[in-house]
Amino acid sequence: MRVITGKYKGRSLVAPKNVARPTLDRMKETLFNILNGKLQGACVLDLFAGSGQLAIECLSRGANRAVLCDNSREAVVAIKANFEKIGATPELMFCDFRDCLKKLDCKMDLIFVDPPYKAGFYTEVLREIDQRDVLNPDGIVICEHAAEDDLPQNVGGLAQYDCRKMGTVKFSFYQRSDKCE
Numbered sequence: 001m002r003v004i005t006g007k008y009k010g011r012s013l014v015a016p017k018n019v020a021r022p023t024l025d026r027m028k029e030t031l032f033n034i035l036n037g038k039l040q041g042a043c044v045l046d047l048f049a050g051s052g053q054l055a056i057e058c059l060s061r062g063a064n065r066a067v068l069c070d071n072s073r074e075a076v077v078a079i080k081a082n083f084e085k086i087g088a089t090p091e092l093m094f095c096d097f098r099d100c101l102k103k104l105d106c107k108m109d110l111i112f113v114d115p116p117y118k119a120g121f122y123t124e125v126l127r128e129i130d131q132r133d134v135l136n137p138d139g140i141v142i143c144e145h146a147a148e149d150d151l152p153q154n155v156g157g158l159a160q161y162d163c164r165k166m167g168t169v170k171f172s173f174y175q176r177s178d179k180c181e
Helices: 025-034 053-060 073-085 097-103 122-132
Strands: 043-047 065-070 091-094 108-113 135-146 158-166 169-176
Touching: 025 053, 025 158, 025 169, 043 053, 043 097, 053 065, 053 073, 053 108, 065 073, 065 097, 073 091, 091 097, 097 122, 108 122, 122 135, 122 158
Parallel strands: 043 065, 043 108, 065 091, 108 135
Antiparallel strands: 135 169, 158 169
8 A cells, every 4th residue: 555646656554453444555546547637636535544645635636634433442552653744734523524524724625535444334324414514615525435335316415427437446536515516
């Protein structure tokens, strides 16, 4: 696992033991090609951050701010180690995703949602993001999930506008419903 491009390109990263399922480099590269042009100056939230690799990749590619959230001690240790490798201090919230969304002090341009696949959190997380109004008007929520699982088309004021299958994984993209009309 490594940083693909940008100012931290090539830095190797560690994953927490027995906790996270890191996004593979080839999938991460495809994902960031899709997000090209949306990272410069962005505020990013990485829920269920695991190793923090998605937030680090965003910062490497020009995001201004990345907030990471995870409630696993092993993940927090890995995130801190990975941020040390890039010479930065993580803006890290060691808590449940609900508490994180309550405590956010600004709206986000990109929100990554990558919980344990079988935990069933996707609809609840999307609902909380919508109800707490933490997504900028042009913001995007990206859910990584098992390819055999289909996420809802609409959750509150959020609508799925794209879905990409990559092997055993899918990325579902959401934005405000009024942007889909």
